[in-house]
Amino acid sequence: MKFVDEFRDAELGRAVAAEILAAVEPGRHYKLMEVCGGHTHSIYKYGIDDLLPANVELVHGPGCPVCVIPMGRVDDGIALAHEPGVIFTCFGDMLRVPGSAGTLLDAKAAGADVRMVYSPLDALRIAKANPGRQVVFFAIGFETTAPSTALTLKRAKAEGVTNFSCMCNHVTIVPPLRALLDSPDLRLDGFVGPGHVSTVVGARPFEFIPAEYGKPIVVAGFEPLDVLQAVHMLLRQLSEGRCEVENQYSRVVPYEGNLRALEVMAEVFALRPHFEWRGLGFISQSGLRLSDAYADFDAELRYGVPGVRVADPKACQCGEVLKGVIKPWECKVFGTACRPERPIGTCMVSSEGACAAYYNYGRFARERELV
């Protein structure tokens, strides 16, 4: 598919890498955070950090909606899956996230009707095909995904589908960024901004980062050249003393966002006063619930959920990984007690979690270094 080939050209990649080398000050250490799990995945898959000079460090942020779901919410989902007559639907990676007593996959093995879907529309179709059953959709994702859930709920309402409900775990991008910037643990020089979240919300919501915190942010696409170009743009801002929002992914991202997406989200969702993020604690106004107009479709109202807060296992250092305080391999249980086939924490579950991405792509490079 020709849409991506131009952005994977190795020669161009090396050319941008050379420009990056020319843009850094020797002796200065740069810490740039990429927020989005897709960028983490690209960085490891294409070996982008190997192309960067040693004094440019990429720090992985909490842009993984699966990784930030606390164990208590997983337990709530499992409780819904065990409700009599319920068909529980969710995206694939949610199936393997550990709750306090097992995963949704374990619940399925124990007899719950848990089904993987690729879109909320698939879940609605299951509801229409099974009028005698109740279908619950476990909604996750940032603003890239929230419009999809919103449109499906609008469709369900318009078509009078009553055996469909949603347990909403959508989160928003700005509050965790603010929480990271306010955190004393982190000293960051700039951000690689999330490419597809921005397609919905635009680049404008990130203006607070230069304005209030004095850090540059460049919204980036996901191909290796996109990421390299965004890093270059950040380093140029830093060397030229500029501090602003730039849009490297302008071929797709409109600065003002997608108005229709924002409108449908405003209709279907409301902000929760606060929401718990794994590793980051409670963050104000960072999570979405269904609006009062869509209360009939709210699974948490229809069924009630335990709502018990569960602390992470003691060995788990996902919180520090999600904040970029430690690298995956610095976690005490990385690769030993915590591996993709038996994960302790969510960073290892999601293929775009920093730990899983590193485990799958990065550790061979690391082993070479150690030898």
Add this chain to the structure above:
Amino acid sequence: MSACDQPVPGEHHGRSWQTAHAGCITCSDEALPLRVAVVDAERGLALCEHADGTRASVEIALVEPVAVGDVLLVHAGTAIAHAAQSGARA
């Protein structure tokens, strides 16, 4: 039943390009380029095609108007943008 009504997926039905990605839809923030084959403007859906020929029904409310042959970026079953015009060939 319009062409945009796909069979109800039980497990993985004819979604080779999605399973091949083997990643997390939301965490990767992926948006796959799919070409529009059929438009059902009244219902706000389009039947779209991946390079390997597999088809999926896609919400197009966020990117209308849509024409046959357009390449859309699709995330979790919803088109979130038109792929850039330059060099966009599915």
